[in-house]
Amino acid sequence: xxxxxxxxxxxxxxxxxxxxxxxxxxxxxxxxxxxxxxxxxxxxxxxxxxxxxxxxxxxxxxxxxxxxxxxxxxxxxxxxxxxxxxxxxxxxxxxxxxxxxxxxxxxxxxxxxxxxxxxxxxxxxxxxxxxxxxxxxxxxxxxxxxxxxxxxxxxxxxxxxxxxxxxx
Amino acid sequence: xxxxxxxxxxxxxxxxxxxxxxxxxxxxxxxxxxxxxxxxxxxxxxxxxxxxxxxxxxxxxxxxxxxxxxxxxxxxxxxxxxxxxxxxxxxxxxxxxxxxxxxxxxxxxxxxxxxxxxxxxxxxxxxxxxxxxxxxxxxxxxxxxxxxxxxxxxxxxxxxxxxxxxxx
Amino acid sequence: xxxxxxxxxxxxxxxxxxxxxxxxxxxxxxxxxxxxxxxxxxxxxxxxxxxxxxxxxxxxxxxxxxxxxxxxxxxxxxxxxxxxxxxxxxxxxxxxxxxxxxxxxxxxxxxxxxxxxxxxxxxxxxxxxxxxxxxxxxxxxxxxxxxxxxxxxxxxxxxxxxxxxxxx
Amino acid sequence: xxxxxxxxxxxxxxxxxxxxxxxxxxxxxxxxxxxxxxxxxxxxxxxxxxxxxxxxxxxxxxxxxxxxxxxxxxxxxxxxxxxxxxxxxxxxxxxxxxxxxxxxxxxxxxxxxxxxxxxxxxxxxxxxxxxxxxxxxxxxxxxxxxxxxxxxxxxxxxxxxxxxxxxx
Numbered sequence: 001x002x003x004x005x006x007x008x009x010x011x012x013x014x015x016x017x018x019x020x021x022x023x024x025x026x027x028x029x030x031x032x033x034x035x036x037x038x039x040x041x042x043x044x045x046x047x048x049x050x051x052x053x054x055x056x057x058x059x060x061x062x063x064x065x066x067x068x069x070x071x072x073x074x075x076x077x078x079x080x081x082x083x084x085x086x087x088x089x090x091x092x093x094x095x096x097x098x099x100x101x102x103x104x105x106x107x108x109x110x111x112x113x114x115x116x117x118x119x120x121x122x123x124x125x126x127x128x129x130x131x132x133x134x135x136x137x138x139x140x141x142x143x144x145x146x147x148x149x150x151x152x153x154x155x156x157x158x159x160x161x162x163x164x165x166x167x168x
Numbered sequence: 169x170x171x172x173x174x175x176x177x178x179x180x181x182x183x184x185x186x187x188x189x190x191x192x193x194x195x196x197x198x199x200x201x202x203x204x205x206x207x208x209x210x211x212x213x214x215x216x217x218x219x220x221x222x223x224x225x226x227x228x229x230x231x232x233x234x235x236x237x238x239x240x241x242x243x244x245x246x247x248x249x250x251x252x253x254x255x256x257x258x259x260x261x262x263x264x265x266x267x268x269x270x271x272x273x274x275x276x277x278x279x280x281x282x283x284x285x286x287x288x289x290x291x292x293x294x295x296x297x298x299x300x301x302x303x304x305x306x307x308x309x310x311x312x313x314x315x316x317x318x319x320x321x322x323x324x325x326x327x328x329x330x331x332x333x334x335x336x
Numbered sequence: 337x338x339x340x341x342x343x344x345x346x347x348x349x350x351x352x353x354x355x356x357x358x359x360x361x362x363x364x365x366x367x368x369x370x371x372x373x374x375x376x377x378x379x380x381x382x383x384x385x386x387x388x389x390x391x392x393x394x395x396x397x398x399x400x401x402x403x404x405x406x407x408x409x410x411x412x413x414x415x416x417x418x419x420x421x422x423x424x425x426x427x428x429x430x431x432x433x434x435x436x437x438x439x440x441x442x443x444x445x446x447x448x449x450x451x452x453x454x455x456x457x458x459x460x461x462x463x464x465x466x467x468x469x470x471x472x473x474x475x476x477x478x479x480x481x482x483x484x485x486x487x488x489x490x491x492x493x494x495x496x497x498x499x500x501x502x503x504x
Numbered sequence: 505x506x507x508x509x510x511x512x513x514x515x516x517x518x519x520x521x522x523x524x525x526x527x528x529x530x531x532x533x534x535x536x537x538x539x540x541x542x543x544x545x546x547x548x549x550x551x552x553x554x555x556x557x558x559x560x561x562x563x564x565x566x567x568x569x570x571x572x573x574x575x576x577x578x579x580x581x582x583x584x585x586x587x588x589x590x591x592x593x594x595x596x597x598x599x600x601x602x603x604x605x606x607x608x609x610x611x612x613x614x615x616x617x618x619x620x621x622x623x624x625x626x627x628x629x630x631x632x633x634x635x636x637x638x639x640x641x642x643x644x645x646x647x648x649x650x651x652x653x654x655x656x657x658x659x660x661x662x663x664x665x666x667x668x669x670x671x672x
Contacts, residue, residue, distance in 0.1 A: 208555065399540075
């Protein structure tokens, strides 16, 4: 009976998930977040506007945190901190186009006292299952308090992120 | 055994869905699309910027079409047409904030030879299950050919949308 | 000699203006604000994305206030109020394209205790001097306090805007 | 009489400029472009959203080209080419806020056969005349033909940009 019940639960949970916004999933320590290209993302050249990949990347970072159980509003409200982008290096390899479904892969590279480094890739899954890398991002985030002064990463956040940063 | 198998299928499908971008679902003739509020959507007043609801609404219209089996690119490529917004009336009732999950409800109101009218609501589901209506949109879309001249709705699109427009 | 000096002043002022962001100018009670179409404003259909006209309109409303001597930050800081869009009705008549220079014309239609109505047009000046109307906007703005509750228009703002609302 | 006439012309030209969108100006080989921060540029943290500086930078690059006498549409129409961002490295030093007037400084660093490198700074002029550097951008642009394949910089564009790249 047990497997049946767990299947029912899985089905219900999965179904519930499909009726919410996806927060993505983890493959090992890498968070994966699906995003769709809409008209708003494109420009008159027919491709995704270069600044808009940074929006997709920020959605993915937010959802990685949500997968781990925390949100911007609770970070601000409970810990009094927020993350601010300090630097962002973007390599644009291939363009994305209207209607395409992309994946944003996010990996924590280094966790420091008051900052962290992530690498993020925006990829497109091709019909044959292969992946084409479109944009390569290296992001440095600083932890700030309410006055936009540097602040130490709270222990709770460090614990959440620690496991992801250790490997590789 | 049969229910078990169907549950497994359901679980697998639902799971598959959760690993893609959600295209939303139908409740009767009303399409429902979940959207999350990210930093990019908000402004210095701490609420979603008024123009950005129009982006959310356009995502929802696109996903309604995708649920029905068609996409912008195939409409352009196969039927040589695209939809252009002719008018948009927005009533802003309550503000949305960072991290909130919203629903966009889309209902086709009228289907004409070369245009259609939709009503769209952006709502927030409260903890108690009640819904708060945030924005009320009335949209008129015109069907255009590649030269941005009015064009008749292709029969295939009319068939897809016809069932949704009849009721109510 | 006097005209010469006033010309010099005019030249210097005008020159100074050209080295700042333009806040536009008044033609009678109508505020006129020039805006340029950049890649960020367009979409894959090769035209300005429908939501982005609302951004241009908001820039124009902000610059009308600045022309009158007030700014968002000082309204918030000194009067404790901000304007929030309550409704926005947009008619899209003709598309704008990359590189075009547009004008946003803003006219106050009605000034009430805690709200006001404006009409705004986005137009393109053609080579022959004629104007093509692209988008027609009717906007209702509510005055809100820091808690996003309705608030009366401060006397100082009412005085600034009063002259413009007096029909013509 | 001559200086008087030239002053009148200056006044009229400057005045004309103030009634158009500013395309900025050159200080030596550095192009300077003023931009204003509007609600659309900010986010719920009360500061300019990190992706939006890339929009400001692109406006500045476009206006530098316009100052030199060329536009996107004519590059596409006459030379069959467009510039695409290949990489963008952004260092975020200080935040910008609502209502602030910023300057984007653009300098061509290297002109190659089918690409160029620019550095761009977003700065704020303080009351005392000093400048605070907010964002530091290093941009690599590739010249592409209509099929998004690499193309050589047309001779006309090379001539326009050559003088700016040589110095320093």
